Amino acid sequence: MTTSTATPSDFLSKASAGGSLRRSLGNKVLNCICVGLAFLTLIPLFSIVFLVLKNGLPLLTWDALTQLPPAPGNKGGGFGNAIVGTALMVGLALILATPFGILSAIYINEYAPAARLSNAVRFVAKLLTGIPSIISGVFAYAVVVLATGGFSAWAGGFALAILVLPTILLTAEQALLGVPKAFREASYGLGATNFQTIWRIVLPDALPAMMTGVMLAVARAAGETAPLLFTALFSQYWIQSLKEPTASLSVLIYNFSTTFDDHQKQMAWTASLVLVILVTLANVSAQVVFRKK
Amino acid sequence: MLETMDQSPTQSASSSTTMSDQPEPRADFLKVVDFNFHYGKKQALYQVNMEIPERQVTAFIGPSGCGKSTLLRNFNRMNELIDGIHHEGDILLNGRSIYDKKIEVIALRRSIGMVFQKSNPFPKSIYENIVYSLRIAGVKSKSILDEAVERSLRGAALWEEAKDRLHDSALGLSGGQMQRLCIARAIANQPDVLLMDEPCSALDPIATAKVEDLIHELKRQFTIVIVTHNMQQATRCSDKTAFFYLGKLIEFDETQKIFSNPGEKQTEDYITGRFG
Amino acid sequence: MNQTHILTTFEDALRALRNDVLMMASLTERNLENTRKGLFERDEDWCNTVIADDEEIDTLEVQVDRDGINIMMRFHPLASDMRNVIATMKLSVNLERIADQAVNIARRARKLIVRPEVTEIQGLEPLFTFSDLMVKDAVRAFANRDIELARGLQDRDRELDEMNRRFAEKITDLMGKKVELIPSYMDLIFMARFLERIGDQAKNIGEDTVYAISAEDTRHMNRIDGK
Numbered sequence: 001m002t003t004s005t006a007t008p009s010d011f012l013s014k015a016s017a018g019g020s021l022r023r024s025l026g027n028k029v030l031n032c033i034c035v036g037l038a039f040l041t042l043i044p045l046f047s048i049v050f051l052v053l054k055n056g057l058p059l060l061t062w063d064a065l066t067q068l069p070p071a072p073g074n075k076g077g078g079f080g081n082a083i084v085g086t087a088l089m090v091g092l093a094l095i096l097a098t099p100f101g102i103l104s105a106i107y108i109n110e111y112a113p114a115a116r117l118s119n120a121v122r123f124v125a126k127l128l129t130g131i132p133s134i135i136s137g138v139f140a141y142a143v144v145v146l147a148t149g150g151f152s153a154w155a156g157g158f159a160l161a162i163l164v165l166p167t168i169l170l171t172a173e174q175a176l177l178g179v180p181k182a183f184r185e186a187s188y189g190l191g192a193t194n195f196q197t198i199w200r201i202v203l204p205d206a207l208p209a210m211m212t213g214v215m216l217a218v219a220r221a222a223g224e225t226a227p228l229l230f231t232a233l234f235s236q237y238w239i240q241s242l243k244e245p246t247a248s249l250s251v252l253i254y255n256f257s258t259t260f261d262d263h264q265k266q267m268a269w270t271a272s273l274v275l276v277i278l279v280t281l282a283n284v285s286a287q288v289v290f291r292k293k
Numbered sequence: 294m295l296e297t298m299d300q301s302p303t304q305s306a307s308s309s310t311t312m313s314d315q316p317e318p319r320a321d322f323l324k325v326v327d328f329n330f331h332y333g334k335k336q337a338l339y340q341v342n343m344e345i346p347e348r349q350v351t352a353f354i355g356p357s358g359c360g361k362s363t364l365l366r367n368f369n370r371m372n373e374l375i376d377g378i379h380h381e382g383d384i385l386l387n388g389r390s391i392y393d394k395k396i397e398v399i400a401l402r403r404s405i406g407m408v409f410q411k412s413n414p415f416p417k418s419i420y421e422n423i424v425y426s427l428r429i430a431g432v433k434s435k436s437i438l439d440e441a442v443e444r445s446l447r448g449a450a451l452w453e454e455a456k457d458r459l460h461d462s463a464l465g466l467s468g469g470q471m472q473r474l475c476i477a478r479a480i481a482n483q484p485d486v487l488l489m490d491e492p493c494s495a496l497d498p499i500a501t502a503k504v505e506d507l508i509h510e511l512k513r514q515f516t517i518v519i520v521t522h523n524m525q526q527a528t529r530c531s532d533k534t535a536f537f538y539l540g541k542l543i544e545f546d547e548t549q550k551i552f553s554n555p556g557e558k559q560t561e562d563y564i565t566g567r568f569g
Numbered sequence: 570m571n572q573t574h575i576l577t578t579f580e581d582a583l584r585a586l587r588n589d590v591l592m593m594a595s596l597t598e599r600n601l602e603n604t605r606k607g608l609f610e611r612d613e614d615w616c617n618t619v620i621a622d623d624e625e626i627d628t629l630e631v632q633v634d635r636d637g638i639n640i641m642m643r644f645h646p647l648a649s650d651m652r653n654v655i656a657t658m659k660l661s662v663n664l665e666r667i668a669d670q671a672v673n674i675a676r677r678a679r680k681l682i683v684r685p686e687v688t689e690i691q692g693l694e695p696l697f698t699f700s701d702l703m704v705k706d707a708v709r710a711f712a713n714r715d716i717e718l719a720r721g722l723q724d725r726d727r728e729l730d731e732m733n734r735r736f737a738e739k740i741t742d743l744m745g746k747k748v749e750l751i752p753s754y755m756d757l758i759f760m761a762r763f764l765e766r767i768g769d770q771a772k773n774i775g776e777d778t779v780y781a782i783s784a785e786d787t788r789h790m791n792r793i794d795g796k
Contacts, residue, residue: 114376182413188374190426190478191403200429205416502575509578528643529576552642 049276056273059266065274069236069252072261079271081238085153085247086278088239089232090221092157093164098214101168109176110198122173128166136162137227145231153239153246156232163227164217171213175206208289215286219279225250249275319387322347322516323368323486328382330363332375337363339540341382345533350508350517352531352548354524356563359537361520365488368518369405370398387485403430406479406515410491412471414463414478419446419455422463422474426482441481448514449477450507469500476507480515487511489519493526505530524564528552536560579644583654586636590657590664593629594708596622597664597671601701601767604671608678608760609694611686616675626668633661649781656781660711663770663777667704670763670770677756677763687753689740693760696732700764703729703771711778719782722775723790729768736761 063078070077108118140159145151179202187197233245234255249271256268321344330338338360345351353361366372367384370391384391391401403426414422423445424438432438442459446452451473458465463474472492479487489508493501508517508530521527527534528548535545536559544551544560555561562568574580600619607615637658640646646654681690703725710719737758744754776788 180413182409182411183415185371185374185409186413186415186475186478187425189369189371189402189407189409190429190482191399191401192425192429193399196429200425201415499575506576506578509576525645528645529578549639549642553638 052269052273052276055266055269056271059270060273064267064270068238069247069256070263070267071236072259072264075263077267079247079249079252079267079274081235082247082249082252082271083274085156085232085235085239086222086249086275088242089153089156089160089228089246089248090218092153092242093160093221094214094218096157096161097165097168097217101165101213102172102210105169105172105176106198106203109173110194110202121169125166125169128162129170131163131166132226133163133224134226134229136160137229137231140227140231148243150243151231151233151245153232153242153244156228156246156248157242159227159231160221160224163224164221167217167220168213171216172206172210175209175213176202178209179205211289212286215282215289219282219286222282223250223275223279225254229254249278318347318349320344320346321385322387323518324385325364326383326385328364328367328380328384330360330367330372330380331378333377337540338367338380341542343535343542343545345516345518347516348512348514349532350512350519350530352527352534353518353520353537354522354527354534354563355537355543357522358539360540361535361537362490363540364537365490365518365520368486368488369402369407371402371407373398403482404484405486405488406482406484408472408475408479408487408489408492411495412468412475414466414471414474416462416464418460419463419466419474420459423478423481425478430482445477445481448480448511449473450503450510451477467500469496469503472496472500472504473507476504476511480511485516487515487517489517491520491522494522501526524552536563538563576644579640579646582636582640582644583646583650586633586640586654586657589629589633589636590661591708591712593626593633593661593664594712596626596629597668598701598705598708600626600668600671601704604674604678605697605701607675608681608697609690611682613679613682616679616682619675620672623668623672626665630661630665634658637661652781652784656711656777659777660774663774667767667770670767673763674760677760681753681756684753687750687757689743689754689757692736692739693757693764696729696736696761696764699725699729699732700767700771703768704774707771707774707778710775711781714778714782716779716782719775719778720787722772723787726768726772729765733761733765 061078063076065078065083066080067076067078068081069079104121108115108121112118136159139162140155144155144158148154183201183205184197187201192200228248228251232248232251234251235245235247239246253268253271253275256264256271259265323345325341325343325345328338328341329336341360341364353365355361363372367380368386368391372378386401386404389396415425417425420442423442424432427438427441443452443456446455451470454470455466455474463471466474472495476487476492493504496504505526508519511517512532519526519530531548533546534548534551536543536551536555536557538559544555544557546556550556551560552564555564574583600622603615603619603622606612607619637654640654641651644650681687703722706718707722709715710722740754740758740761744751747754773788776786779785779787
């Protein structure tokens with residue numbers, strides 16, 4: 001009698017009654033694990049921020065941003081020249097790398113996407129994104145420092161340029177790929193040349209995404225130390241010319257954190273804080289610019 | 294009893310173009326001669342011969358992959374954007390070969406307008422979309438550009454809807470409006486021929502009807518070739534119809550004849566839905 | 570149905586079709602008038618005119634047919650559009666048949682005219698008037714989309730059938746009494762028959778009009794009544 005009057009919904013509820021408990025328990029456990037791991041990943045990030053803030057904030061004064069580095073044993077001073085130096089060399093890197101990167105991306109995507117050269121460029125660029133940063137420093141040393149006979153901001157900028165060029169190129173290529181094919185078709189259909197299509201339609205549309213790539217490059221370049229160690233070296237003074245050794249935030253942090261001077265060690269934290277702020281700003285502006293699209 | 298008869302429409306209000314001063318329309322305005330076309334090793338068109346008359350609407354119909362879009366895109370040499378293509382035979386526009394070395398491809402494309410299946414306005418303002426073809430041709434004068442915008446929008450039956458937002462983004466228009474904008478853009482430089490590749494397949498019935506009504510107006514000024522997989526659209530819009538199958542032109546005749554009494558059995562089978 | 574179709578070519582084609590069939594209706598009615606004149610005024614010229622003018626109506630029927638098929642092929646009308654086009658094409662057939670009946674009457678009238686006048690011909694007048702009015706009303710119902718007027722034609726046709734039956738009975742009676750007038754009486758009976766057929770056609774027009782307006786098929790409902 002039970003079987004003849006049982007309805008499908010009975011079976012369903014019976015099946016769920018027993019297994020649902022098991023299933024929801026399993027679900028909850030997995031949920032907890034995932035949430036827990038997510039929090040775990042936040043810990044290092046927040047620790048860094050917390051530590052840098054805690055240790056760097058005390059000495060973050062206007063002086064710190066505008067004064068020259070203190071000699072060992074002195075109090076006060078700052079790292080104004082290092083900020084300027086970082087800004088200069090990152091700027092140099094951008095000036096050198098951005099045109100190369102964007103124009104190359106335009107070539108390999110718009111003019112000759114299937115050519116062997118384009119494939120080679122893509123392959124090499126992907127390889128170079130993983131290059132140990134010290135290698136670019138060594139390369140810059142050989143090409144610029146030895147050739148010009150001295151350490152300079154140029155060399156530093158060159159080293160950073162090599163570092164960020166692959167990134168700029170690849171993100172520019174992605175940006176170009178992101179432009180719908182339909183736009184190009186419409187442009188060609190109206191009788192535009194390759195150049196007109198790229199200049200009037202493709203580039204304007206791809207620009208926000210390209211700028212993201214550039215901003216990311218800035219963020220990376222600003223924080224690199226190894227390439228600058230033996231290209232730009234360091235300087236205790238305000239920069240007078242691009243042909244001389246130049247201070248940078250990353251090298252300053254390196255130098256100050258390995259001294260015996262407590263004040264300088266403290267300065268290192270503050271410089272780190274400033275560097276973190278600058279990098280964050282660069283990343284955030286990259287997001288904002290991209291969102292504008 | 295005669296008073297219940299409706300007033301028969303007088304010749305509908307003429308647009309800015311006058312028909313009386315145009316020369317006699319050519320029956321072979323677009324002429325295809327022994328045309329074969331290959332995508333690399335794959336042949337897509339076999340010995341196509343046809344004469345498309347001036348200032349009429351010619352429809353290309355046929356099942357998917359029959360070559361109708363391929364032939365259409367050859368008229369303005371858009372297929373050359375693809376690598377590895379080659380052709381034999383010739384295509385003549387108003388008596389001149391489009392492959393003539395003395396003609397630049399971009400000049401050819403400027404004299405032929407194209408509207409695509411999915412409307413593809415540039416992410417710019419309505420105004421900039423329309424004047425694009427003039428700007429790339431070097432036109433700078435604002436008065437000329439303004440005139441072209443109004444003329445094209447009126448020609449595409451979009452002026453009333455767009456005139457107050459010419460500098461708003463084109464992407465804010467509805468689907469049907471965007472397609473009419475693409476039509477306006479295509480006719481801005483006053484081409485001789487208008488190519489339309491399934492222009493209504495992404496539109497709802499009302500928008501489709503508006504575009505079809507527009508085509509009827511446009512043919513007074515332009516020679517129109519329309520590829521459509523919708524046979525009913527061919528019967529509504531076209532004067533002549535060409536039926537393609539597997540890269541060959543099977544039949545090409547007056548639309549009235551093709552759809553009421555086709556000469557070829559294949560045509561009849563396709564039209565009545567017996568295959569394809 | 571105040572909005573026009575977006576596709577002006579469709580709108581124009583429908584209008585042209587309607588105008589053609591209304592022109593045809595107008596010619597048919599004119600022919601009926603001329604038949605009346607020829608018959609009751611014993612004027613042979615009018616009869617000849619009717620027979621000659623029938624050609625024009627035949628030509629229009631072919632035209633309407635062609636136009637209708639063209640519309641079906643090009644625009645594949647749906648719903649009320651489809652019913653209207655079909656009703657229009659059927660209307661032209663019915664009008665052509667009415668015109669043929671008018672020709673038949675005119676031919677018979679010619680024969681009647683050469684023989685001495687029979688007074689019983691006056692008995693045909695009410696039938697003629699009645700069926701003529703049915704035709705006028707049928708066309709008016711079609712043109713103005715007057716469904717009640719169209720529906721009413723079924724009853725009127727029954728009445729016309731009754732009138733015809735009574736007339737035929739009366740004349741058949743008389744045939745026994747005045748044997749020498751039998752040829753003329755035969756003509757009268759035939760003409761009454763033609764008028765009855767005209768009424769049938771008008772009723773058909775009414776049924777097609779009802780269908781066009783409301784998609785209701787009211788044909789052959791007479792059989793249900795047992796008539």
